[in-house]
Amino acid sequence: xxxxxxxxxxxxxxxxxxxxxxxxxxxxxxxxxxxxxxxxxxxxxxxxxxxxxxxxxxxxxxxxxxxxxxxxxxxxxxxxxxxxxxxxxxxxxxxxxxxxxxxxxxxxxxxxxxxxxxxxxxxxxxxxxxxxxxxxxxxxxxxxxxxxxxxxxxxxxxxxxxxxxxxxxxxxxxxxxxxxxxxxxxxxxxxxxxxxxxxxxxxxxxxxxxxxxxxxxxxxxxxxxxxxxxxxxxxxxxxxxxxxxxxxxxxxxxxxxxxxxxxxxxxxxxxxxxxxxxxxxxxxxxxxxxxxxxxxxx
Amino acid sequence: xxxxxxxxxxxxxxxxxxxxxxxxxxxxxxxxxxxxxxxxxxxxxxxxxxxxxxxxxxxxxxxxxxxxxxxxxxxxxxxxxxxxxxxxxxxxxxxxxxxxxxxxxxxxxxxxxxxxxxxxxxxxxxxxxxxxxxxxxxxxxxxxxxxxxxxxxxxxxxxxxxxxxxxxxxxxxxxxxxxxxxxxxxxxxxxxxxxxxxxxxxxxxxxxxxxxxxxxxxxxxxxxxxxxxxxxxxxxxxxxxxxxxxxxxxxxxxxxxxxxxxxxxxxxxxxxxxxxxxxxxxxxxxxxxxxxxxxxxxxxxxxx
Numbered sequence: 001x002x003x004x005x006x007x008x009x010x011x012x013x014x015x016x017x018x019x020x021x022x023x024x025x026x027x028x029x030x031x032x033x034x035x036x037x038x039x040x041x042x043x044x045x046x047x048x049x050x051x052x053x054x055x056x057x058x059x060x061x062x063x064x065x066x067x068x069x070x071x072x073x074x075x076x077x078x079x080x081x082x083x084x085x086x087x088x089x090x091x092x093x094x095x096x097x098x099x100x101x102x103x104x105x106x107x108x109x110x111x112x113x114x115x116x117x118x119x120x121x122x123x124x125x126x127x128x129x130x131x132x133x134x135x136x137x138x139x140x141x142x143x144x145x146x147x148x149x150x151x152x153x154x155x156x157x158x159x160x161x162x163x164x165x166x167x168x169x170x171x172x173x174x175x176x177x178x179x180x181x182x183x184x185x186x187x188x189x190x191x192x193x194x195x196x197x198x199x200x201x202x203x204x205x206x207x208x209x210x211x212x213x214x215x216x217x218x219x220x221x222x223x224x225x226x227x228x229x230x231x232x233x234x235x236x237x238x239x240x241x242x243x244x245x246x247x248x249x250x251x252x253x254x255x256x257x258x259x260x261x262x263x264x265x266x267x268x269x270x271x272x273x274x275x276x277x278x279x280x281x282x283x284x285x286x287x288x289x290x291x292x293x294x295x296x297x298x
Numbered sequence: 299x300x301x302x303x304x305x306x307x308x309x310x311x312x313x314x315x316x317x318x319x320x321x322x323x324x325x326x327x328x329x330x331x332x333x334x335x336x337x338x339x340x341x342x343x344x345x346x347x348x349x350x351x352x353x354x355x356x357x358x359x360x361x362x363x364x365x366x367x368x369x370x371x372x373x374x375x376x377x378x379x380x381x382x383x384x385x386x387x388x389x390x391x392x393x394x395x396x397x398x399x400x401x402x403x404x405x406x407x408x409x410x411x412x413x414x415x416x417x418x419x420x421x422x423x424x425x426x427x428x429x430x431x432x433x434x435x436x437x438x439x440x441x442x443x444x445x446x447x448x449x450x451x452x453x454x455x456x457x458x459x460x461x462x463x464x465x466x467x468x469x470x471x472x473x474x475x476x477x478x479x480x481x482x483x484x485x486x487x488x489x490x491x492x493x494x495x496x497x498x499x500x501x502x503x504x505x506x507x508x509x510x511x512x513x514x515x516x517x518x519x520x521x522x523x524x525x526x527x528x529x530x531x532x533x534x535x536x537x538x539x540x541x542x543x544x545x546x547x548x549x550x551x552x553x554x555x556x557x558x559x560x561x562x563x564x565x566x567x568x569x570x571x572x573x574x575x576x577x578x579x580x581x582x583x584x585x586x587x588x589x590x591x592x593x594x595x596x597x598x599x600x601x602x
Binding site for chain 2 (some may be wrong): 005006010012014017018019021022023025026027030032033036044087090094095098101105106108109110111116119120123126127129132140148161165168170173176184197222226228229233236237238243253256257260271274281282287
């Protein structure tokens with residue numbers, strides 16, 4: 001670029017609005033989270049704390065609800081993310097190989113992306129309602145999926161189905177744009193050699209799509225670790241389970257937000273919880289990038 | 299494909315063609331199954347929203363209601379049977395959401411265009427440093443900011459105000475990054491030509507850069523609007539006054555009382571009417587702006 005230019009003033013004016021807002025609502029909150037997490041017993045209502053230390057973290061690690069939240073989140077992440085990615089990949093490859101109805105299918109598959117998570121969560125809750133739900137009515141069953149006395153597995157299945165339903169759109173559209181940018185010559189070469197479809201998929205499509213697969217894996221894992229709205233909406237009351245067990249499917253983010261509604265508002269614990277979430281996300285990203293270095297072809 | 303056919307004898311040809319047809323049957327069936335999986339919740343939502351209580355309580359699933367119960371929709375607005383928590387109005391929710399969406403989006407566009415312009419076109423000390431700090435904040439989950447922002451809004455006495463709903467989202471590092479990429483692709487020659495004509499830097503931004511980056515800016519507008527329409531966590535934290543609800547948290551609060559009291563059995567139809575009223579406006583926008591939204595999402599890779 002034009003390196004002789006000096007635009008200090010103009011830059012200051014253009015950047016000021018964004019920077020002021022970011023300072024208040026992004027930079028300071030990040031620093032403050034690290035500060036509050038180490039202020040023992042810091043709460044919003046008292047505004048006091050008891051020295052610097054790791055007491056907030058100790059509370060969290062001693063709290064069985066935190067471990068429930070961690071377990072729930074991990075189960076959800078490690079089942080729903082692979083299912084969504086693999087399914088999304090197959091759908092995108094399928095879509096890419098057809099001509100008729102391609103854009104119709106594409107539009108349908110994209111619909112969940114533009115729908116309200118809460119509204120559709122209520123719909124899934126209704127579909128799996130014990131007496132009036134479409135699933136039980138259709139199969140003539142009387143299973144309590146998410147209502148009173150619902151088992152952990154049943155509630156988790158409903159949540160997974162909703163999560164997969166909700167997450168497919170984004171994966172399909174990213175994979176599809178990746179597929180469309182692959183050079184057709186690879187496929188023509190494979191066709192001349194009469195390579196079977198399975199092998200074309202494994203040897204050409206997957207390796208050439210690997211940067212997209214890595215990107216989608218990272219963003220999906222991060223997104224799934226932050227699950228929250230999908231859980232509270234299927235139960236329809238802002239809780240994480242049926243009335244009989246309101247913390248059944250609590251997630252890590254849910255655990256953190258609950259602190260903001262708890263009496264006294266223990267901000268220190270909330271901050272500590274959010275840092276734990278951050279640590280998990282950071283670890284996953286680093287591991288993925290490390291794997292990416294070895295396995296991804298750019 | 300046509301070339302390879304020439305080298306096959308008729309028998310092989312037949313096998314080849316049958317295989318091809320079988321493959322497309324399997325492929326289309328798979329895609330139709332997935333399409334059904336995606337559509338069924340929408341179908342269920344619409345059908346249930348038009349049923350009577352007797353029909354939703356029936357043992358057998360009724361695929362189409364005998365007569366359409368538009369009363370379920372008017373119940374959302376009139377609350378004749380007391381289905382909805384008192385004091386929550388769908389009109390107010392729409393109004394609030396539109397106000398917040400317009401303010402947030404306008405603000406976002408102004409701050410993002412200006413800062414993307416500075417990073418793409420201006421020379422100043424520390425440009426790369428500031429930009430890399432911004433990129434680093436993208437790695438940090440938003441849940442971390444929420445805690446302090448909640449405290450800030452509380453200490454400013456801004457609970458239940460529009461500024462609490464708008465200000466934290468009036469800029470976005472991600473959109474800045476996204477728009478900067480588009481601005482960077484504008485060739486330097488255009489800038490030099492504009493300079494020769496005596497155009498100032500800000501004049502160049504308004505006359506040249508913004509028109510060229512129109513598609514990206516429209517994408518940001520649409521995504522920001524969708525973001526507000528679907529925002530749940532932040533509104534539910536900073537508002538508890540029923541006159542300040544947005545559509546997402548309002549929708550959940552509308553039926554919460556009734557659901558907690560007696561379960562959703564008797565109000566499923568009205569609840570689904572509510573979900574429809576929150577889903578349909580966005581679907582209409584999507585159908586009208588399908589191309590912009592789909593290409594925008596695939597280009598920017600914004601996580602859903």
